[in-house]
Amino acid sequence: MSSGRTEPVAPGARGSRASRYGLRSVALVYLALILVLPVGMVFFRTFENGLQPVLQALSDPETLHALYLTVLIAAIAVPLNTVFGVFCALLMVRRTFPGKAFLSGLIDVPFAVSPVVVGLSLILVYGRTGWLGGWLAENGIRVIFALPSMVLATIFVSLPFVVREVVPVLQEIGVEQDQAAHTLGATPWQTFWRITLPAIRGGVTYGVILTTARALGEFGAVSIVSGKIAGQTSTLTVHVEERFQQFDLVGAYTSSLVLAVIALVIVLAMTVLKPKEAGS
């Protein structure tokens, strides 16, 4: 039956309903397979034999030390990268200087270089035979196979996040608010704390979340420079690998779960602490 008139059909209405559900299921199945299922399995396996083994694994001194070390490294690396990242973003957005494009490229190097390479390059510089290592050893400073190199490796791999999150926000807000603050009598320092920082807070927050997640989860570079000395230079990720290779699956799963919970808590805390921005 064909009537002479054509009915206007809104895009995405009746005709495409099937394809809409199709697209949704593809996205959901994809996420389920690569994200939800594996993480869910870790959770399930951890508690497979009840709470007792988990508590036992948690109270293991090596696990606790690994947890302490992971948090300590993140607590050093994240603030340093945050300060550096905000400073660098301000420099790149608001100043013109020769070599700016080079600096911008340099900041992305940690994204491009494999963490394993980062670890090896740190050993080349700070290791016993490295070109700074000899001098450091003579002066009794231990970098490789100790906390300093692990912090350095973590800083290296989590360097770009704050810069890359803050740069677009700075570009968007422009300089007029800062200039207005200047004409109202604010010093550059006052302007930064009272105007610029609150304006870029969203970008900084997100950058800090990503930096923290990266710092907590770092494995490749840290595992190379740490020497994996259990109870001394073993972080949670290194600890997970070690337990897994020793067939202590509950220990491995428990530590994994601890990592996941810390990450979750940070994300939640940031969301809660994020200031309410009225109307926007």
Added chain:
Amino acid sequence: MTISAIGITKRFGEFVALDDVTLEVAGGELTALLGPSGSGKSTLLRVIAGLEHADAGEVIISGEDATGRPARDRGVGFVFQHYAAFKHLTVRDNVAFGLSIRHRPKAEIARRVDELLHLVQLGGLAERYPSQLSGGQRQRMALARALAVEPKVLLLDEPFGALDARVRKELRGWLRRLHEEMHVTTVFVTHDQEEAMEVADRIVIMNEGRIEQIGPPRELYETPGNEFVMSFLGPVNKLGDVLVRPHDVELLLEPNGVSTEALIDRITYLGFEVRVELELPNGRKLWAQTTRESAAPLEPGRTVHVRPRATRTFDGDGAETRPAGDSPWWDRRVTMEVHHS
């Protein structure tokens, strides 16, 4: 509270934004910097504020040399075209900003902010955020914020440029009244000649990094110093080197001896004003601005008789000349060709 900008030159790369500009603003005056975009008017204002540093020249604000001083020590209030509202602060905290960084007592700040919010008619909106205000309200907030620190001079950079026509008109009148109440020396930048004429005591006309002419609105309109000033302050018909304002083109139904025949091409009604587009016997086009009553008997295709009430001619240097010789006013092609060769 005077402003002197002496011999200001500012380049952006190859582009010369200001070319040895000197401007004196008397205390308590409301001055407009008027010019097309790229004429250097905003740059001059920003140099006075200290937001831009001149390559050469001095800025003196109420007798003190401010040339080397940062913006925060110049005692200027600055209002930006796009408000530059502090988005994360309430209206109250925006206005209080200048006082709060000076660590004034809380009670004093609160009193002063209330006063100012009342002055700019935002009393009820103190706890709102800028994003909850309209453009006009944001700009009034920005003005209150600038006034809070009691600036020696108030500088406004296209303050109404981002607002719609109705709000713009309203704020103009409002700025004028505010100035009459407070008498703070004010300079504002605009590219809108009507805005400059309506608000300012004195207009500075700028073009290509230089000042073309300075004077009260009426003086500039009636005795423009050159062709640029005349054509920037209002519409003109250019016939050869003769300039005539459309409202000075008189339309007669009968010839009167000195008039010229013209054919009506088109008539446009704009309420009270009516535009009549005409063609002269030599093919030149011009238009006349007239009233609804005078235009009533006119229609396209009809021949009328045209006579200018006033014309102006300027020589190549921009100086005014009186037409000589006995060629009719509208047909000085020969002279024009000489000028343009």
